[in-house]
Amino acid sequence: MSLALRLRRPQPGLLLPQWEKAVGQHGFGYAVLAIVTVLVGAPLTAGLAMSLHMGLPGRSNTVSLENFRTAYLDPTLMEILGNTFGFALGTVLVALAFAVPLVWLLLRTDLPGKNVVFVLMIATLLVPVFLGAMGWILMFSPEIGLANALAKALFGLTEPPFSIYNIAGMALVQGLALVPGCFFMLAAAFRAMDPALEEASLITGANRLKTIFTVTLPLAWPAIAAVMVYMFMVSVSLFDVPAVIGWHARIFVLSSLVYFAVNPSVGLPSYGLAGAYGVLMVALGVLLAFFYFRVARNTRKYAVVTGRGYRPTLMKLGRWRWPALGFVSLYALLGLAVPLLSLGWAALLPRAMAPSVEALRELTLANFGLIPQYVGPKPFVNTAILVLLAPTLAVGLSVVVSWVTIRHQFPLRGLLDTLAFMPQAVPHILIASALAYLALIYRAWLPIYGTIFIIILADGIAFLAYGSRTLNSAMIQLHQELEESGRICGSSRLQALRNIVLPLIAGAVLNAWLFISLLSYREVTAALLLRSNENQVLSTLLWSLWNNGKSQQVGALGVVLIGVTVVIAWAARGALARALQTSSGR
Amino acid sequence: MLSRFLPGLLALVLGLLLQACGGSVAAPAPSSGAASGGGDLKQLVDAANREGKVKLYINSSVSTDQWLRSLEQAFNETYGTKISIIGTPGGNFTSDTAKVVTETSAGQQPSWDIMMTTDAHYATLAKNGLLGKTDWAKLFGAPEKAVLFGGGGYTFSQQLVTPAMNTKLVQESEIKSWDDLLDPKWAGKIGVNTATHHWGRLSLPWGDQKTTAFIEKLAAQKPKLGATPETAQRLELGEIAIAATNTSTFVYDSQRKGAPVVAANVEPVLLVYNMAGPLKGGANPNAATLLAGFMATKKAQDLYEQASGETSVFVAGSKYNKSVEGKQFVAMTDDFLSGELDTRSAKYGKLLGFR
Numbered sequence: 012m013s014l015a016l017r018l019r020r021p022q023p024g025l026l027l028p029q030w031e032k033a034v035g036q037h038g039f040g041y042a043v044l045a046i047v048t049v050l051v052g053a054p055l056t057a058g059l060a061m062s063l064h065m066g067l068p069g070r071s072n073t074v075s076l077e078n079f080r081t082a083y084l085d086p087t088l089m090e091i092l093g094n095t096f097g098f099a100l101g102t103v104l105v106a107l108a109f110a111v112p113l114v115w116l117l118l119r120t121d122l123p124g125k126n127v128v129f130v131l132m133i134a135t136l137l138v139p140v141f142l143g144a145m146g147w148i149l150m151f152s153p154e155i156g157l158a159n160a161l162a163k164a165l166f167g168l169t170e171p172p173f174s175i176y177n178i179a180g181m182a183l184v185q186g187l188a189l190v191p192g193c194f195f196m197l198a199a200a201f202r203a204m205d206p207a208l209e210e211a212s213l214i215t216g217a218n219r220l221k222t223i224f225t226v227t228l229p230l231a232w233p234a235i236a237a238v239m240v241y242m243f244m245v246s247v248s249l250f251d252v253p254a255v256i257g258w259h260a261r262i263f264v265l266s267s268l269v270y271f272a273v274n275p276s277v278g279l280p281s282y283g284l285a286g287a288y289g290v291l292m293v294a295l296g297v298l299l300a301f302f303y304f305r306v307a308r309n310t311r312k313y314a315v316v317t318g319r320g321y322r323p324t325l326m327k328l329g330r331w332r333w334p335a336l337g338f339v340s341l342y343a344l345l346g347l348a349v350p351l352l353s354l355g356w357a358a359l360l361p362r363a364m365a366p367s368v369e370a371l372r373e374l375t376l377a378n379f380g381l382i383p384q385y386v387g388p389k390p391f392v393n394t395a396i397l398v399l400l401a402p403t404l405a406v407g408l409s410v411v412v413s414w415v416t417i418r419h420q421f422p423l424r425g426l427l428d429t430l431a432f433m434p435q436a437v438p439h440i441l442i443a444s445a446l447a448y449l450a451l452i453y454r455a456w457l458p459i460y461g462t463i464f465i466i467i468l469a470d471g472i473a474f475l476a477y478g479s480r481t482l483n484s485a486m487i488q489l490h491q492e493l494e495e496s497g498r499i500c501g502s503s504r505l506q507a508l509r510n511i512v513l514p515l516i517a518g519a520v521l522n523a524w525l526f527i528s529l530l531s532y533r534e535v536t537a538a539l540l541l542r543s544n545e546n547q548v549l550s551t552l553l554w555s556l557w558n559n560g561k562s563q564q565v566g567a568l569g570v571v572l573i574g575v576t577v578v579i580a581w582a583a584r585g586a587l588a589r590a591l592q593t594s595s596g597r
Numbered sequence: 598m599l600s601r602f603l604p605g606l607l608a609l610v611l612g613l614l615l616q617a618c619g620g621s622v623a624a625p626a627p628s629s630g631a632a633s634g635g636g637d638l639k640q641l642v643d644a645a646n647r648e649g650k651v652k653l654y655i656n657s658s659v660s661t662d663q664w665l666r667s668l669e670q671a672f673n674e675t676y677g678t679k680i681s682i683i684g685t686p687g688g689n690f691t692s693d694t695a696k697v698v699t700e701t702s703a704g705q706q707p708s709w710d711i712m713m714t715t716d717a718h719y720a721t722l723a724k725n726g727l728l729g730k731t732d733w734a735k736l737f738g739a740p741e742k743a744v745l746f747g748g749g750g751y752t753f754s755q756q757l758v759t760p761a762m763n764t765k766l767v768q769e770s771e772i773k774s775w776d777d778l779l780d781p782k783w784a785g786k787i788g789v790n791t792a793t794h795h796w797g798r799l800s801l802p803w804g805d806q807k808t809t810a811f812i813e814k815l816a817a818q819k820p821k822l823g824a825t826p827e828t829a830q831r832l833e834l835g836e837i838a839i840a841a842t843n844t845s846t847f848v849y850d851s852q853r854k855g856a857p858v859v860a861a862n863v864e865p866v867l868l869v870y871n872m873a874g875p876l877k878g879g880a881n882p883n884a885a886t887l888l889a890g891f892m893a894t895k896k897a898q899d900l901y902e903q904a905s906g907e908t909s910v911f912v913a914g915s916k917y918n919k920s921v922e923g924k925q926f927v928a929m930t931d932d933f934l935s936g937e938l939d940t941r942s943a944k945y946g947k948l949l950g951f952r
Contacts, residue, residue: 067699087952145830154836258822259831261950271952273692276793277717278939280695362854363833373855385661385686447696451703461708540692543708544652544683555686559658560826560847563854 040421043411047430050472055433057445062286067279082287095264097178099246105186106242109342110193116335118201121325128339130580131347132191134573136529138350139553140188140251142565146353147184151175155365176260185252187346193238195526199485199519200234206324234484236306240299241480244435247292269438282444289441296436300429357566378567385564386552393463394532394549402527404471406520409478414508417486418494435476443469443537461543469537474527485519638736642676644883650681651884654693654709657686658846659904671896672888680884690714698725701878710879711889716870717794719750720934727877737890740911745931750874753892754907755917758795758867761843763835764857772861778841779814788837789820789949790828795842797942798867801927805941812948815841822950832858844869849906865925
C-alpha cells in the first residue's frame with residue numbers, strides 16, 4: 012500500500028526527468044508554444060522551404076540554392092540594403108518624433124481638442140498609402156509640386172527647392188503614415204503610468220522637461236523599444252511608398268526586390284526568390300527580437316501598475332499649451348491634412364490634376380455617383396467580417412503569448428516571443444502564398460481555401476507581431492504582486508489572468524484590437540493572393556481600381572468609407588474613453 | 598501528457614510542410630468536360646445552361662457591376678440561357694495566373710472558369726496545360742488569325758501600345774517614331790513602366806540586337822521608372838512629358854476624362870492581345886466556353902468597346918482594324934509568346950533599371 016502510494020505520488024525530481032517536470036509546470040506555456048508554432052511556423056517553414064525550390068510551390072522536387080545565388084550575388088544588393096536601412100531608420104525616427112510627444116500630449120495632459128486629433132488619426136489609417144503618397148508628390152514634386160511652384164513664384168527661384176524623391180522624403184511620408192500605429196502601441200503604456208512618480212519628480216525640484224526625460228520616457232522605454240523594433244521591421248517590408256516615390260528616382264529597397272520577384276512583367280512569380288530575400292528579413296527580425304527581449308525581460312524595473320491605488324491626473328500644460336498646440340497642428344498638417352486632402356482631391360476631380368485654379372474649376376461630384384457601378388454589397392460584408400474576426404484572432408492569441416512571455420518563467424519564452432514576432436519579418440506575400448498552398452493541399456481537413464476565413468487566418472497570423480508587442484508593453488507594467496495576491500486568495504493562474512490581468516490591460520487590448528482591425532481593413536498583399544469570387548474585400552477592390560488607373564474612383568470610395576468611420580469613431584469616442592479609463596490600472 | 602506528444606507533433610507538422618512545399622507535380626484536376634471541342638453549339642448551350650453559372654476573371658477597368666450585368670443580359674439573350682456571370686475584377690494578372698496554376702497543381706479546381714487576361718498570361722496557362730482546344734472560328738465565327746495556342750483561346754480585342762505624350766508639354770509632331778524617344782531633349786522627361794513585355798514585343802520585328810541597342814540608349818535618357826497606372830497618372834499630371842509605352846486602355850481612359858494625353862503615331866504598333874478561353878478543370882467548362890465564344894459576337898464586341906474603348910484589329914471594319922490599316926503592327930505568335938518573350942522582357946527591364 013505504502014509502495015503504491017509512493018508510486019502514485021512520486022517525490023518531485025526523484026522519478027521524473029527534469030524536462031518532464033518542466034512540462035508539467037509550464038503545460039500552458041508549451042500548449043501556447045505549440046499553437047503558435049503551428050500557426051506561424053507552418054507558413055514560415057513553407058515560405059522558407061519555397062526558397063529552396065525553383066518554380067511554384069509543389070512544382071519541383073529538386074532542392075536548389077539557385078534563388079540564394081540570384082539574390083545574394085546581385086552586385087547591387089549592398090546598395091539596396093543600405094537604402095533599406097536608411098529608409099527604415101528614417102521612418103522609425105520620424106514616426107517616433109511625432110508619436111511619442113503626441114501620445115503624451117493627448118493622454119497625459121489637458122491639451123484641448125484631443126478627440127478631434129484622435130478621430131482624424133483613425134481616419135488617416137483608411138487612406139490608401141499610395142494615394143497619400145501621391146498627395147506628397149502633388150506638393151513636393153520638382154516638376155509639378157505646389158510648394159515648389161509657390162516657392163519659385165515667391166522667391167524668384169529658377170530651380171525647385173524641394174524634392175520628395177529621395178530617401179529622406181520617403182522616410183518622411185512613410186514615418187508620418189505610421190504615427191497612428193505607434194500611437195496605438197504606446198497609448199496603453201503612457202496611460203497606465205502612475206502620475207505620483209512624475210509628481211514626486213516635480214516636487215523634488217525637477218522641471219517638466221527634466222521629468223519627462225528622467226521619469227516618463229524611461230518608464231515607457233519597453234513600449235518605445237517595442238515600437239522601434241516593430242516599426243523598423245514594418246518599414247523594411249512596406250512596399251507602397253518605396254514604389255510610388257522611390258522607383259521614380261531609382262531608389263530600390265528590399266521590398267522592391269520582393270515585389271519584382273513576385274510580379275514579373277510576364278511569366279510566373281518567383282516565390283522562391285522572394286523567400287531568399289525573406290531569409291534576410293527573418294535574420295534581421297531575429298536580431299531585433301533578441302534586442303527587444305533583452306529590454307523586456309527585466310519586467311520588475313518597469314512595473315508601474317501595483318497594488319497601491321492611484322488616481323489618474325492630467326498634467327496642466329500652462330504656458331506650454333500654445334507650443335503644444337503648435338506641435339499637434341504641425342502633425343495635423345503633415346500627417347492628417349496631406350493624406351486626407353489628397354484623397355478628397357482625387358475624389359473631386361475628373362482626372363489626375365496638379366493643384367491649380369484650372370483644376371478648381373473642374374471639381375465634380377460625379378465620381379461618387381459612379382460608386383454603385385463598381386461595388387456590390389459582397390466586399391462590404393466580407394470586409395465587415397474580416398475587420399471583426401481578424402483582430403479577435405490576433406489579439407486573443409497575443410494575450411496568451413504575452414502573458415506567458417512576460418508573466419511566466421516559461422523556459423522557452425524567448426523562442427515564443429521570437430516566433431510571435433516573426434510574421435512581421437516575413438513578407439506577407441510569402442505567408443499568403445504558403446497559406447494558400449497549405450490550405451489547398453489540406454483542403455479536406457480545413458476547408459477554408461477561397462473563403463474569407465483564409466484571409467482572416469492570414470491577417471490573424473500577420474498581425475500577431477503587432478498584438479504581442481502592444482500587449483507585452485502593457486503586461487510589463489503590471490507588478491507581479493497583483494497576480495500573486497490573486498493566487499494567494501485561491502485563484503488559479505487562468506483565473507488570475509481573467510479576473511486580474513485582463514481587466515488591467517483592457518485598454519491595451521482594445522487599442523490593439525482597434526488598430527489590427529484597421530490594419531486588416533487596409534491589408535492588400537495577402538488578401539489579393541488569397542482572393543476568389545467569394546471573398547473579395549474592399550482593400551482588394553480599391554487596389555484593383557488603382558492598378559487600372561481609376562484613382563478617382565478610389566478617392567471617392569475612400570472618402571465615403573472615411574466618412575462612415577469618422578461618424579462611428581466620433582459616436583463611440585465616449586464609450587472608448589470610458590473603457591480605456593477603467594483599465595488604466597485603477 | 599503533452600510532453601510526450603509535443604516533439605512528435607512538431608516534427609509531424611514540419612514534415613508535412615516540407616513535404617507540401619517540395620511535393621511532386623500533380624496533374625491538373627480533370628476537366629468535368631466541355632460538351633463541345635468543336636462540335637455542336639446547341640449541345641454546348643444546353644450543357645452551359647445546366648451549369649447555370651460561370652466564374653469570370655476580367656480586367657477591372659471594364660468589370661463594373663453594371664457592365665457585368667449588361668454582359669450577362671446580352672449573353673443570356675443571345676443564347677436563350679439563364680446563366681449567372683460571377684465576376685472578379687482582375688488585380689494582378691501575373692499572380693492570379695500563378696494562383697490557378699498552383700491550384701490545379703494541387704489537384705484542385707481553378708478559382709475561375711475563364712480568365713480574360715493577355716496573351717502573355719495565356720502562354721503561361723498553355724505551358725502549364727491549363728488550356729483546352731475549341732474550334733472558335735467554326736463555332737463562334739472568331740477570325741482565324743485571332744486563334745492562338747492550338748485553339749486554347751482567341752483574342753477578342755487588343756490593346757494598342759505606343760508611346761504617349763502630354764500635349765501640354767510635347768507637340769504630337771515631335772514623336773513620330775520610336776527613335777524620337779532617344780532625342781536628348783527628352784532626357785529625364787520620359788516615364789517607363791513595369792510592363793517591360795512591351796519591349797519584348799517590339800523585339801519580335803526588330804530582333805534582339807536592335808532592340809537591346811535601342812533600350813540601352815533609352816536607359817541613357819534616365820527615364821523615370823514606375824508602375825503602369827502611376828506612369829499613366831504622372832503623364833496626365835504632366836510630371837513626365839512622355840510615357841515610353843502606354844496602352845490604348847490608359848490613353849482612352851485619360852482622354853475620356855479630358856486629360857491632355859495622346860498616343861504617338863509610330864510604327865510598328867505593338868499589340869497586347871486580350872484573350873478568352875476556358876480553363877481546364879474549371880467548375881463550369883461549358884458555360885465558360887460559351888461565354889468565351891460570345892466575346893466574338895458583335896453584341897459583346899460593342900459592349901467591350903463601350904467599356905474599354907478597345908476592339909479587334911482582326912475584325913473587319915472595327916475601330917482598331919481601321920486605325921492600323923496600312924500600318925505595321927506586331928502580331929504575336931504562339932512560339933514567341935511561349936519562348937523568348939519572357940527572357941527578353943526581363944533583360945530589357947534590367948537594362949532600363951528595374952531589378
